[in-house]
Structure formats: C-alpha cells, structure tokens
Amino acid sequence: MKKLLLGMFSVVLMTACQKDAATSHSLEAITTVAAKKPSSRMPICHFDATTETWKLMNIKPSAWPRYQAYGDIRLDDVDGDGYVTFNKCGYGQMGDCNDNNAAIHPGATEIKGNDIDENCNGINDDVPAIGASYKGGKLAYVLQPGDPRYDPNLPHGFIAAPADQGVPVWGPATEVGGTSGALGSGAANTARIVAAYGTAGTAAKLCADLVLNDYSDWYLPSLGELNLLFQNRFAIGGFTTEGTITNLFTSYWSSTEDGSGFAWFQYFANGNTDIVSKDASWIKVRAIRSF
Template identity: 30%
Template sequence: MQTNPITLPAFGATIPGQGGTFAAILRAPRVDGAEQPPYALIVSDAAAGEFRSQWGEYGKDVAGASSRTDGRGNTEPMADAGCPAALRVRELRIDGHADWFVPSLGELNSAAANVPELFSTEGWYWTSTQGSRYYAFVQDFEDGFSSWSGKDVEHRVRACRAIPLDLLTA
C-alpha cells in the first residue's frame, strides 16, 4: 500500500486560521486503551494568550491533573477545581478557537526544544502537570530547565491547543 506523505511546515511557522504557531508533533493520549493519531501543538501568540497567574490552591490535590503528556486532559479538572490559570485559559477565544489549554510538562518541554524563541526568558511558565497537592511543574525557556513550584506562586501561562496534522497543510 502506498501512502502520500504530507509536507509539514517548519516548527515556528504561523498556521493561518489556527490561532498561533506550530510548536511540536506529539503522540496523542490513548482513549480507552486505543492508539490515537499524533497531533500538532499550536502555541498562542504571546499578545493574545499569555498572562501571569497562580496555578491553583496550595495544599489542594486536583484529581486528574497529573498527566505529563495531556494538557487538555489536565486543564479540564483544573478548571473544574477553580484553578485560576485553567479558568482564564478556558475563557480565551483566539482566531475563532475556544479549545485552548494549559500545556502539560511534556508539551511545554517539546515547545522548549523546538521553539524556545517564542517564549520569554524572564521567569517560569506553568504546565498543567501537578506534582503534588502543593506543587506543579514549571518550564524555563532561558536554560530549558523543568522544575516545580508552589501552586500559589504567580508564573507565566501560555495557552496551547492540539490540532490534527492535516490542518497544518490546509
């Protein structure tokens, strides 16, 4: 069987109609044990989708927000628990899209590897990956380090979304 390969844009390319910049290709989380197709991570423009916020309440465990690979899956329980970063991302409407999320540790690590120039080197960015009831993971874009921070500390948040790979070439 012959397949027709698609030509993808370079990391860092603005994707028309998708609200931001192509940052990574990632494996989608399994659904009911089944493999899902990979997806493209789109990072919002800083002017439209970056802000400072606390992650959530220090000492409060957010069940369902510990995935290292599924930002969308983490953001929903964060928002349901009243976490300010997730609530603000959930309100975003950029380029007609309302499916923005706080990226997971793996998603933000991938952005740091592929498009660090899109992020400020001043301070840390929250991920949606909870480390414990007290801490969540953060990503640095000056040196590429990941660490954790108290959930009640204010850091940068950059909204992301996941799209099928074929939308990169539409």
C-alpha cells in the first residue's frame, strides 16, 4: 500500500513540474517577443496648464501634431545623434539645437563661414584665426571686452578685403564734419563722406561701391580701425609694408578727417600716423566690413 501511494505521489509531482516548466517557457517566449517589438509610443515633455508644470509623457506618434501645437517638446532623438532638445522635464542628454540633423549637436565640429551653429553653443560661426578667410575677406579683428559692440555671447569684429582697392584721393578740400577716429566709426564716417562728396573714385566712395565675394557693405576704416589692420597686417596679408622715400608708399587712408583740407593716414612700414592733404594721390585703400 505504501509503495502504491508513493508511486502515485511521484506521478503527480512530475506532472506538476512539467506544467511549471511549460508555463515558464511560455512566459519567457512572451517576454522575448515583447522585448523585440518596437515601442509604439514616443516620449514628450508636456506642459500641464492645470498645474502649470512640465511633465514627461508617452504618446502615440500620430498624436504628436496636436501636442506640438501646444508647444510641447519631442524627446525621441529624431536624428539619432544621442542628444535631445533642451527640456524642462530633464529628460535625456540635452542640448541639441536641431534634432532633425545628426551633424548638429553639442560637441559637433563647427564648419566656419556657413552661418550654422553645428556645436549648439549659441554662435552661428565660431570665428577662425586672424587672417583666415571669413565672410568675404580676411578676418582682421575680433572685438574684445571694452570695445564698442562687444558681446561675450556673440563674436563681432571686422573683415578686411584680401587686397588693396587702389590709390585714390581722399576728396576735395571741403570739410565733411562729424567723422571720428574711434573703433566702430568707420561705416558712419564713410556714409558721411559719400553723402558730402558723392564723387566717384574717392577713397570712401571706392569702398562704399565695392561688391566683393557677394558682400556690398564695405567701408573705409576709421583711424582706430586702420591701426588694428596695421597690427595684424602680416596675418591678413597683401599690404605694402616696405618702401622708399621715408616709407611714403606704404601709406593707407583712414576715413578720419582733420579739418577742411586734411585727412589721417598710417604708414604700414612702421605704424606712424599723420595728416596729409586730401588730394594726395599716393595713399592706398583697404576696405573693411563688420560682422
């Protein structure tokens, strides 16, 4: 009798174990299929108008246009570069300023001169070195703290044409008035001179009429701007820096006037500045433009 009961118990126990094993295999199969099945929902950062807070939600992709219209933020890394748009939900590796282009994200290589902020640092173009080709000419100077228009978050400065524009006179012996020698005043000086004279072939008009590499906003530098060209003359290149007759032919015009008959210029051989008659015909011109 004991042997019979022991045999029956063994059969029951074996059957139960087989059922548990079968159930376990079934659950594993279901889990594997579920893991392989792509997610049918996408994460977003949603602004709850009732609580006035941002919260993380998962929605169906087909519902996104409706949430997008509310100003919500998509967080599924559309371009697959590993970064998502900045969001107040604190989701993911944030900082992507264009989630539709995998070449644009924090740390990406910045391409100079294309007006695109590849590395998402808030600056469309991180400026290259002085003398590098940039925005129509050669980078001549980048504004420093204390300079007019200096912005720590957005580089400004000016660009020099890659070659001289000629050897014109400054203008007739009548006073323009209101010109300045300060950094940042060259464009206004040029406009004043052109308005007063309007004569083709003068130094300021030659710069104002210049169209070079698709840019047409060139001007004659002020004395302060001209001095910065002198300081960076070798990096920029193309200047006449050696000459004879007391370096006469290394001279460049500024847009800074000195009374009715004179204007300021600078020797690029030694950096000395002086005034000369406006009808001097041996002084060169190098146009610049701002960025």
